[in-house]
Amino acid sequence: MAVEGPMKCVKFLLYVILLAFCACAVGLIAVGVAAQIFLNQAVNQGTTAGSLLPLVIIAVGAFLFLVAFVGCCGTCKENYCLVITFAVLLSLIVVVEVAAGIAGYVFKNEIMSEFNKDFRNKMQDYKKSNQSASLVDNLQKRFNCCGADNYTDWATVPTMPSNQVPDSCCLNVTVGCGNNFKVADIHHEGCTKTIGLWLRRNMQVVTEAALGIAAVEVLGIIFACLLVKSIRSGYEVM
Structure with missing residues (x-):
């Protein structure tokens, strides 16, 4: 049974949000790849908490794209299970993004310390x-x-x-x-000092963008829940 009335508007807005998720997913993957390339070039590092952050960003971006696809299928078919799965996975992504943001703030000094140490080592090997x-x-x-x-x-x-x-x-x-x-x-x-200031400015931009994405994701969860309620009501009427 197709949704009717205000739920048609919710369904349309959910499509718009899903499209935004796809764009955000591509953006996250691009940011993660760029950060990983920079760290690989600038820091001769092992597996540390700081070095794993770009990989987490890439993984979140890829996962968000997959979740957006699930949400699109569920919304298009008005499938109760798929929309529920979409809402749950999206909630998980929000939690991971918040955790990654906190980790980025906590380990930024560690990353700069690694960079300083490795830059000095490369200076010693310059010739x-x-x-x-x-x-x-x-x-x-x-x-x-x-x-x-x-x-x-x-x-x-x-x-x-x-x-x-x-x-x-x-x-x-x-x-x-x-x-x-x-x-x-x-x-x-x-x-x-110069690269540290550059990193702080860019981290602030990334943090603000992440907060904006998280806000849209929360909105997507709300709309998904409304759509689930409407679909379930339709089943009960039938």
């Missing part, structure tokens, strides 16, 4: 490993920074000649610009 040199240069160019705390950190690198920093530290990067450098011609800020 020994092309991979380390490439990573350090890319980060220093991208974030307009030099060294871990500041440019003087390069003086502690045994393999780096005195009065020399990588060319990527220069305000205007050219070959050899880091040799016998002048302080006015290089970046002064360290990469740990």
